[in-house]
Amino acid sequence: MEEESLHYKYTTVASYEKRVQEVGNPLGLDAYFRRRGRHEADIFLSGLKEESLILDLGCGVGLTSLYFWIKEHRVVSTDLGQALLERCRERGLRNLARLAQEHVPFAPESFDGVWSH
Secondary structure, X not given: OHHHHHHHHHHHHHHHHHOOOOOOOXXXXXXXXXXXXXXXXXXXXXXXXXXXXXXXXXXXXXXHHHHHHXXXXXXXXXXXXXXXXXXXXXXXXXXXXXXXXXXXXXXXXHOOEEXXX
16 A cells, blocks of 8 residues: 555656646646636635745645745745756745655644645
């Protein structure tokens, strides 16, 4: 069972990393974020104080992390995909960590909010 779970996880990461060049295309995920993701992020932010510390689990290419940063929050962006984190770095995000969502090395009270979309 554990082996199947690991296979699924790494297969999923590999497929995202394969598509990383498409992500950010105006017809790709950026368009989705403008259409729908931003609204969901605003709802999330409405429950936080200004300059909150947010953990973005599975940040992908960092669209939402960047949005949180623009809204003047502090963000730690995490993903298992190295190419995805490189795209985050290209977007100017700096607090990055490569990790699996099942093994978060932070205490629960470390963050004001946790985003995973």
